[in-house]
Amino acid sequence: MAIKILSVDDEVDLEVLLTQYFRRKIRKGEYEFFFAHNGLEALQTLLKHPDIDIILSDINMPEMDGLTLLTKINEMRNPALKCIMVSAYGDMGNIRQAMNNGAFDFATKPIDLDDLQITIDKAIEQIRFIREAKKDQKELRDIHADLSVAREIQLAILPRNFVLNIPHAEMIEIYASMMAAKDVGGDFYDFFRIDDERFGFTIADVSGKGVPAAIFMAVSRTLIKATGMRGVPSNECMQIVNDILCGESVDSMFVTVFYGIYNMLTGEIDYTNAGHNAPYILHANGNVEMLKSNINLVLGALEGISYKRNSMKLEPGDTLVMYTDGVTEAENLKQELYGEERLEAVLQTMKGADSQTIVDTINQQVKTYAGEAPQSDDITQLVIKRK
Numbered sequence: 001m002a003i004k005i006l007s008v009d010d011e012v013d014l015e016v017l018l019t020q021y022f023r024r025k026i027r028k029g030e031y032e033f034f035f036a037h038n039g040l041e042a043l044q045t046l047l048k049h050p051d052i053d054i055i056l057s058d059i060n061m062p063e064m065d066g067l068t069l070l071t072k073i074n075e076m077r078n079p080a081l082k083c084i085m086v087s088a089y090g091d092m093g094n095i096r097q098a099m100n101n102g103a104f105d106f107a108t109k110p111i112d113l114d115d116l117q118i119t120i121d122k123a124i125e126q127i128r129f130i131r132e133a134k135k136d137q138k139e140l141r142d143i144h145a146d147l148s149v150a151r152e153i154q155l156a157i158l159p160r161n162f163v164l165n166i167p168h169a170e171m172i173e174i175y176a177s178m179m180a181a182k183d184v185g186g187d188f189y190d191f192f193r194i195d196d197e198r199f200g201f202t203i204a205d206v207s208g209k210g211v212p213a214a215i216f217m218a219v220s221r222t223l224i225k226a227t228g229m230r231g232v233p234s235n236e237c238m239q240i241v242n243d244i245l246c247g248e249s250v251d252s253m254f255v256t257v258f259y260g261i262y263n264m265l266t267g268e269i270d271y272t273n274a275g276h277n278a279p280y281i282l283h284a285n286g287n288v289e290m291l292k293s294n295i296n297l298v299l300g301a302l303e304g305i306s307y308k309r310n311s312m313k314l315e316p317g318d319t320l321v322m323y324t325d326g327v328t329e330a331e332n333l334k335q336e337l338y339g340e341e342r343l344e345a346v347l348q349t350m351k352g353a354d355s356q357t358i359v360d361t362i363n364q365q366v367k368t369y370a371g372e373a374p375q376s377d378d379i380t381q382l383v384i385k386r387k
Contacts, residue, residue: 002032003124004049008042008057008069009086014111018056021113039064043072052081054123056107056116059087059094067098074102080130082123086111157218159191162355166193168264173385174201175355177363179326180378186213186255187324187380188221192229197264200228200237203382204257205276205324212253220245220255220299234259234272235309238299242274242307245300254300258322267314267386272307274299277325280344282358284317286351288344291320319385321347321358326377330366333373338366355383 007018015035025031034049036042038061046052055073059066070083082104087095089108098106104126105119162174176189186206193199202224206213223241232240237259245255258279260271275298281289294308314320323343330338346365350358359381366379 002029003054003120003127004032004034004052005054005056005120006034006036006042006045006049006052008036008039008055008061008066010037010058010061012037017111017113038062039066039069039072042069046073046076053127054120055081055083057083057085059085059091059098067094067101070098070101070103080127080134082127084116084119084123157221158188164191164193164199166199166264167196171264171387172262173355173387174383175359176203176380176382177359178378178380179363179375181326181375182210186217187326187378188217189322189380189382190221190225191382192225194229194231194261198231198261199264200225200259200261201382201384202228202257202259203276203322203324203380204255205326205378205380206255207253208251209377212251216253216255216300219248220257224257224259228259228261233309234261234270235296235307238272238274238296238307239305242297242299242301242305243303246303252301254298256298256324260320262314262384267316267318268311269314269320270309270311272296272309274307277323277328279320279322280347281312281314282319282321282347282350284315284352286348288347290340290344314384314386316386317352319353319355319358319383322382322384323362324378324380326375326379327362327366327381329377330370330379331373331376332370335373338369342369355385358383 007014018033019026022031026033034045034052036045040063057066057069066085073081073083085095085098085103085106086109095106104123107116107119158178163169174191178187178189186208189203191199191201204220206217206220223244224237227237227240238257256276257274258271258276260269262269271293273293274296278293279291281291283289291312293310296307297305328338328340328343346362350361362381363379
């Protein structure tokens with residue numbers, strides 16, 4: 001595209017001089033010139049041609065001088081519009097004022113056209129830089145808008161209604177939360193009906209951050225739910241999902257998972273821990289115990305391996321507290337971790353608390369501990385209490 005230059009000068013001879021000197025660039029379509037004889041005409045030309053790139057303006061003109069024109073141009077707030085001011089060599093006071101008022105550069109009369117060419121080239125270079133920067137900013141805004149939509153979609157696929165459609169559902173309390181460190185996260189939680197007596201539940205943490213982790217998260221969640229709803233034992237569910245993820249994994253991504261199957265009638269849980277943080281049991285008497293489980297590999301790392309399951313029983317009043325490492329590895333400004341000891345200490349104060357209170361309290365405690373330090377990882381919790 002041609003660089004559009006507006007020359008503003010009450011000397012008509014300058015029009016002939018510029019068109020003659022830059023005739024080759026004009027013929028090649030590199031430059032396109034417009035001419036005005038005072039500031040008022042220049043503003044009218046700018047209204048008709050708002051895409052003008054460079055203004056070459058005399059300072060001393062009738063009706064509206066160059067300094068006033070420069071003020072009007074500044075009000076347009078267009079950083080890509082560059083003004084080159086022109087005046088007599090002895091008029092350095094006005095030239096200095098023009099530069100202080102935001103002119104890009106200046107030239108003195110009689111104009112040295114070779115020097116003017118250099119000045120125009122410098123202006124063009126800055127104009128292109130600003131346009132590229134504005135283009136990058138627009139792309140970033142578009143990306144941010146897309147990420148905002150992605151975040152809404154991601155949050156929408158996580159359960160927000162914590163009442164299960166299953167007989168005896170009133171015998172349990174479920175609550176969960178997920179706070180992503182970026183626009184979208186790699187953590188997730190889920191729970192779903194298997195049959196009239198059982199429901200499956202899971203909490204997981206995908207390696208990495210951002211969009212790739214969010215996509216891997218959505219795939220992992222779908223696979224676990226689809227497989228778990230078949231009613232297979234927890235370890236078999238993990239084996240099936242692991243083999244599928246290994247075949248589809250990109251950039252060696254993996255996911256840590258705690259998956260359990262809860263029996264509504266007995267309180268028994270069949271569970272498999274695939275490399276995830278060990279949950280805690282907050283007993284009805286207020287004691288806090290870390291849940292023991294077999295050591296299993298994360299999902300998506302190695303195909304064809306077997307997983308070992310465990311079982312436990314939630315007694316009435318007991319609560320199973322699950323979380324991702326965003327809780328225990330939250331850092332303060334000194335880069336000190338929140339840690340398991342602080343989490344256990346908080347749980348020891350939560351005797352008799354309902355599931356939502358436990359989740360909200362832990363989130364608030366972690367936030368207070370981190371203070372002004374930026375959140376470095378997704379923070380997710382899933383809490384199940386047997387009434």
